[in-house]
Each structure stands twice: as structure tokens, then as C-alpha cells.
Amino acid sequence: MSDHPRTRASGIGRLLVAVYAILAIAALGRSAFQIIDRFDEAPIAFSLSAVAAVVYVLATLSLAFGWDRLAWVTITFELVGVLVVGTLSVVAPAVLGLDDANPFGREATVWSAYGAGYLFIPLALPILGILWLRHRARSGVPA
């Protein structure tokens, strides 16, 4: 079948939703485990982690169902989050209540070291999400 631009854009949109869904599942699992197992070790970081996981779920749903405003809000929140928390986790981990900057350590979260523990997908994904939302807004086609 021929692949005109709308199909391709919505196709890439589907891939974005899928990768967001996988990250949301991973973040939910990670955060649930940390809160159950060792909440007192880094309550601030783990609470942020839980918020991030919920926001990932919302971002996934809003991209999937075309809730543009919610998509913008959630994706922007995540981009700001990964940049701010990522920076803090590297230069001033104590602010988050972390002992070290290790993105693979006991207290690492999805945003530690800009998502290094997740192949920087938490950093790349919101950027791609914003680009995709802008593309959609400009071309005016529905998802």
C-alpha cells in the first residue's frame, strides 16, 4: 500500500505511543518496587519517581487518544523533569536525598543522570514527542 505523509506521521505516532507505553510500564514497575522495598532510603527521589511514572502513563494515553493539550503538558513536564532531576542527580544528588549519582544504583530512578539507566530514552522520548506534536499541529491532520 502507498505510504502518503498522513499514514507515515500517524505510523510514527503509533511507534511513539508504543515506546512511551513500554517506558511507562518500566517506570511504574521500578517505582512500585522502590517504594515497597526501600522508600525510607530516598523518599524524595522515589516519590518523584512515582509521579514521573503516572505522568508517563498519562502521556502514553494522551498521545494514543489524541488529547493534545494533556499530551503537551505531560511531555513538557517530563522533559523538564528529566533535565532538572538529571542535573541534580549528577551535580547535587544530596538535594534529592541520594547518596550518589549512580544511575544503576539502589536509589536510581528513571531520571537519574538524564535517564542513563534507560539508555537515555527518558531524555530522547519527550523531545521526539514534542517534535511530533508540533508536526501534527502544523499539518493539521488528526492522529
Added chain:
Amino acid sequence: MILPFTIVQVVIACLVGLLCVILGLMGRKPNDLTVLSVGAIEVLLLAQAVAAIVAPLAGNPPTGNLVEFWAYLVSALIIPPLAIFWALIERTRWSNVVLGAAAFAIAVMLWRMEQIWSVQLA
């Protein structure tokens, strides 16, 4: 976890990932090959779950945190069915790419599970 079995699973997951992504980018829609290959990953994960239940009883306990291990395994188990469901509903080239992405995600998660089981300390 049993390292040789983990390696086999990771290699298969990566090969399936490559297959699905390449076929998808070539414009092919999901077919028996791509869908069943991801199904095979799920079957292997189910075998992995059984192995993980039996292993501690057979003298192969995890060095890392068992709850963390199962958090990963449960997350991994739900991904292939979701991806297959998607591919069956939406038969486009991108569904094939999604199948591939899911397969790669499983490969990474298997590697983490192996670390938690055999390397990491609880």
C-alpha cells in the same frame, strides 16, 4: 536465572527485534513470522518464570533482590502480548516496528534480570 538460558533468550529477542524492525521499515505488515516470533519470546519468558520459581528451591537463589527481579519479570511478561495484540488490531508496517521495539525492550530487561539474579547484591 541460568546464564546460558539467559544468553539464548537475549540473542533470540535481539534477532526477533531486528527481523521485525527491518521488515517493518521495508513496509511489510505483521504476519505469522513476526507475530509468532514475538510469541516465542513470550513462551521463553514463561519458561523463565517457571525457572525463577524453581531455582531458589534447587540451590540457585538470587544474589539480588527477589522483589526487584519479579518486578522486571512481570513487566516483561506483559509487553509481548500487548505488542502482539496491537499488531493484530493494526496491521501496518509500524506495528511490525512496534513488535521489534518490544522484542528489544525484552532483551534489555532480560539482561537486567540476569544482573539482579547473579551479580547485584540485595
